[in-house]
Amino acid sequence: MSFALSSAAAASVARVSSKATLRGRSLRARSKATRPVRAMAVKAEVNQLKDGDKKGLVDSVETFIFDCDGVIWKGDSLIEGVPETIAMLRDMGKRLIFVTNNSTKSRAGYLKKFLGLGLEITAEEVFSSSFAAAAYLESVNFPKDKKVYVVGEVGILEELDGVGIQYLGGEADGDKKVTLSAGQLMEHDPDVAAVIVGFDRNVNYYKIQYATLCIRENPGCQFIATNTDAVTHLTDAQEWAGNGSMVGAIKGSTKREPTVVGKPAPFMLDYIANKFDIRKDQICMVGDRLDTDILFGKDGGLRTLLVLSGVTDEATLKSPENEIHPDYYTSKLADLLTIKASVNA
Numbered sequence: 514m515s516f517a518l519s520s521a522a523a524a525s526v527a528r529v530s531s532k533a534t535l536r537g538r539s540l541r542a543r544s545k546a547t548r549p550v551r552a553m554a555v556k557a558e559v560n561q562l563k564d565g566d567k568k569g570l571v572d573s574v575e576t577f578i579f580d581c582d583g584v585i586w587k588g589d590s591l592i593e594g595v596p597e598t599i600a601m602l603r604d605m606g607k608r609l610i611f612v613t614n615n616s617t618k619s620r621a622g623y624l625k626k627f628l629g630l631g632l633e634i635t636a637e638e639v640f641s642s643s644f645a646a647a648a649y650l651e652s653v654n655f656p657k658d659k660k661v662y663v664v665g666e667v668g669i670l671e672e673l674d675g676v677g678i679q680y681l682g683g684e685a686d687g688d689k690k691v692t693l694s695a696g697q698l699m700e701h702d703p704d705v706a707a708v709i710v711g712f713d714r715n716v717n718y719y720k721i722q723y724a725t726l727c728i729r730e731n732p733g734c735q736f737i738a739t740n741t742d743a744v745t746h747l748t749d750a751q752e753w754a755g756n757g758s759m760v761g762a763i764k765g766s767t768k769r770e771p772t773v774v775g776k777p778a779p780f781m782l783d784y785i786a787n788k789f790d791i792r793k794d795q796i797c798m799v800g801d802r803l804d805t806d807i808l809f810g811k812d813g814g815l816r817t818l819l820v821l822s823g824v825t826d827e828a829t830l831k832s833p834e835n836e837i838h839p840d841y842y843t844s845k846l847a848d849l850l851t852i853k854a855s856v857n858a
């Protein structure tokens with residue numbers, strides 16, 4: 514793997530992730546006095562994708578970046594009409610890229626999932642935040658004699674293996690318990706030079722303490738978050754605490770802000786644009802979340818299409834509280850299929 518993007522990408526992570534964080538916060542922190550003005554502006558900015566807009570939107574871009582959960586699938590079920598829509602876009606010569614903030618699988622793991630669902634895609638077309646974490650460390654020339662401590666699942670471990678970076682933690686520490694006795698202290702490896710925090714269904718106090726010791730006591734130790742999503746959809750019955758909760762634990766104990774590599778931070782976008790040599794204004798980001806997918810697209814200068822087949826409903830989109838407005842919104846990806854019908858008519 515080569516990472517020509519390196520320093521530019523690293524710089525942009527720091528620069529724009531803080532901007533994204535600030536914008537995310539502004540959703541709640543904005544003073545009430547400004548809201549009526551915003552509310553009036555919202556109505557004009559929220560555009561439902563009409564049949565007459567579809568061909569123009571598709572023709573105006575050469576690449577589509579799709580979020581996965583809520584756009585392509587829900588849990589382990591494909592969303593209606595996705596295979597046909599993907600096939601249509603491929604026939605139209607579009608480049609298709611699939612991006613996910615979920616770090617529990619590696620790119621190879623996601624490829625298996627796509628193929629298992631009957632979607633013919635290639636490994637090159639998949640970008641997960643687990644991959645982004647490993648790619649980021651490689652882009653900053655992470656020393657091969659140093660190690661990473663992982664709060665997270667197998668996806669991150671597989672991606673670190675892929676770039677030859679040593680690690681500890683992750684699944685191996687899933688069952689560890691802290692039992693305290695007088696004068697006890699936890700040892701930690703002084704060669705840990707980065708902590709990656711990703712979604713971890715076996716997070717525990719041992720991992721939190723170990724990660725905290727590395728960040729606080731190893732000079733220069735980096736703190737990397739695959740993403741800071743507040744919630745995730747482990748089942749379709751309710752929202753579950755997302756990686757924001759794991760990152761929040763480490764932020765709380767270290768008083769440090771992480772470098773975020775997943776959406777809405779720009780690292781993956783810069784990486785993809787550089788790898789495929791694509792102009793950002795010729796990319797359309799399709800996602801189901803405003804504060805990750807659509808913000809990622811808007812901050813990056815992409816066209817944006819929100820689908821209502823995932824976490825965002827129309828009321829949330831049109832709420833005066835919402836300040837993140839996609840270029841268009843539609844109920845599901847397969848709504849684009851009417852282009853085909855009109856071409857064939």
Ligand SMILES: [Mg+2]
Pocket residue numbers: 580581582583584800801802823
């Ligand atoms: Mg999603």
